[in-house]
Amino acid sequence: MRTEVIVVGAGPTGLMLATELTLAGIPVVVLEKQHTRSTQSRAGGLQPRTAEVLDLRGLLDPLLDRALPRGEFGGHFAGLPVELDTRRWQTRHPYPVAIPQARLEAFLEQRLLDRGVPVLRGSEVSAIEQDSDGVTVAGIRASYLVACDGGHSTIRKLLGVPFPGTAGTTSSVVADLTLAARSAAVPSTSEHFSRYIKSAGGFFSVLHPIEGELYRMIFGTLSAEGPDRDTPVAAEEVEEVLQVVYGPGTKLGELRAASRFSDATRQVERYREGRVLFAGDAAHIHLPIGGQGVNLGIQDAVNLGWKLAATVHGWAPDGLLDSYHTERHPVAARVLRTTRAQGVIMNPNQDEDLAAVRDLFTDLLRLPDTNHVISGMMSGLDIRYPGVGPRMIDLDLTTAHGPSRVSRLLHSGRGLLLCFDDTPRSIDRWTDRVDQVIAETGDDATTVLIRPDGYIAWSATDTEPLESALTRWFG
Numbered sequence: 001m002r003t004e005v006i007v008v009g010a011g012p013t014g015l016m017l018a019t020e021l022t023l024a025g026i027p028v029v030v031l032e033k034q035h036t037r038s039t040q041s042r043a044g045g046l047q048p049r050t051a052e053v054l055d056l057r058g059l060l061d062p063l064l065d066r067a068l069p070r071g072e073f074g075g076h077f078a079g080l081p082v083e084l085d086t087r088r089w090q091t092r093h094p095y096p097v098a099i100p101q102a103r104l105e106a107f108l109e110q111r112l113l114d115r116g117v118p119v120l121r122g123s124e125v126s127a128i129e130q131d132s133d134g135v136t137v138a139g140i141r142a143s144y145l146v147a148c149d150g151g152h153s154t155i156r157k158l159l160g161v162p163f164p165g166t167a168g169t170t171s172s173v174v175a176d177l178t179l180a181a182r183s184a185a186v187p188s189t190s191e192h193f194s195r196y197i198k199s200a201g202g203f204f205s206v207l208h209p210i211e212g213e214l215y216r217m218i219f220g221t222l223s224a225e226g227p228d229r230d231t232p233v234a235a236e237e238v239e240e241v242l243q244v245v246y247g248p249g250t251k252l253g254e255l256r257a258a259s260r261f262s263d264a265t266r267q268v269e270r271y272r273e274g275r276v277l278f279a280g281d282a283a284h285i286h287l288p289i290g291g292q293g294v295n296l297g298i299q300d301a302v303n304l305g306w307k308l309a310a311t312v313h314g315w316a317p318d319g320l321l322d323s324y325h326t327e328r329h330p331v332a333a334r335v336l337r338t339t340r341a342q343g344v345i346m347n348p349n350q351d352e353d354l355a356a357v358r359d360l361f362t363d364l365l366r367l368p369d370t371n372h373v374i375s376g377m378m379s380g381l382d383i384r385y386p387g388v389g390p391r392m393i394d395l396d397l398t399t400a401h402g403p404s405r406v407s408r409l410l411h412s413g414r415g416l417l418l419c420f421d422d423t424p425r426s427i428d429r430w431t432d433r434v435d436q437v438i439a440e441t442g443d444d445a446t447t448v449l450i451r452p453d454g455y456i457a458w459s460a461t462d463t464e465p466l467e468s469a470l471t472r473w474f475g
Helices: 012-023 048-056 060-064 101-114 154-158 235-246 292-313 323-346 352-365 368-379 466-474
Strands: 005-008 028-032 119-121 135-137 140-142 144-147 172-181 197-200 203-211 214-221 251-261 265-267 276-278 396-399 402-405 415-419 434-440 448-450 456-459
Touching: 005 012, 005 135, 005 140, 012 028, 012 101, 012 292, 028 140, 048 060, 048 292, 060 101, 101 119, 135 144, 144 154, 144 292, 154 276, 172 235, 197 235, 203 235, 214 235, 235 251, 265 323, 292 323, 323 352, 323 368, 352 368, 415 466, 448 466, 456 466
Parallel strands: 005 028, 005 144, 028 119, 144 276, 415 434
Antiparallel strands: 135 140, 172 214, 172 251, 197 203, 203 214, 396 402, 396 434, 415 448, 448 456
């Protein structure tokens, strides 16, 4: 079989990347070693910037039909009892969106299948060959391969790519379950994350309702000791924690799915090895807290997708594909630092010194300016790449075709020159990859060139000529 890009891994990152490549007209094949998709909820929601990114492609609205009912609660930092307020970041999605990872994966996979993109399940990669012209795995030849196959990436191991960092020091469990009986200590309604955290009898636990009778539970021991990650989670293990933390009036009904995780923190040094690139957990792992993993992976995919497509199409300017590493590696490195810090602050096995640190951070988060900084960091709304402007705000627009929004004009996955001065520019050499729209908005706005991933590449206030910016980003 011959294709242009092989994506290994059918998690959120791999499926989103394949969706982006397909939108750009690039033939792609997805390989996944699991025969069936996991039904475990795993990551519980989308951070505001992830919601914005999906909105850029028209994917958010149909996903909202699959969202879980939840109140308007801001995100959290280290489980502290202060809601993160993202409203000053001018987003249409100021609260995390409650969409379990399993539903996101099911939606993206079905979208690919509807478009005739092969998602080959039961395809475990055992060898990889690459040369100056392409990559071969599992009898498939492609120009490029992207490893999106998780924290224990087979591709990374086959290529001998180092994965430096720190090994896990804790062992925890995440489970989907129902309850046969529950005490008053079990939450029955949506609340801020901090309200779900409890500890007793040597255990910590986070238990909250998902939908109907289904609960999501995260637990571990305060001593940080626990079974190996490959040890199956037994119902008796879950039952013990329920009884100790929530009282004898709480009983396990059905253990639907469960898995173990640790606080290991690692990141590849380079996101590209020849014709192979790394994205999502294959490139970086960290303590799963605050929805950062899905946030990183989806944005890796959208940053890489248009650049890889441009390279395959042959119009990418020099260095465009390598800018994926330049832009995304520091973003993940920051997340690794902040999740490590949160792991320390959130540690339920507190002594007096740690309690004092938690109290201090709680007070700081109540300050509007501090909350603004932390909310931008946790939500991804503050990301700004070197030499690139901030994300474009999703303004309401009036165009020649009627009312619109910035996000709707980016559904094509192409660049966008958005003119607010009623003066069209000459972009004849780029019309096959950049759209031009003249629009009005109620706010003061400057003509901008927007990249396919929603970041401002140029504005009319820049000293750089528009043609130079077009050439730099669109060849």
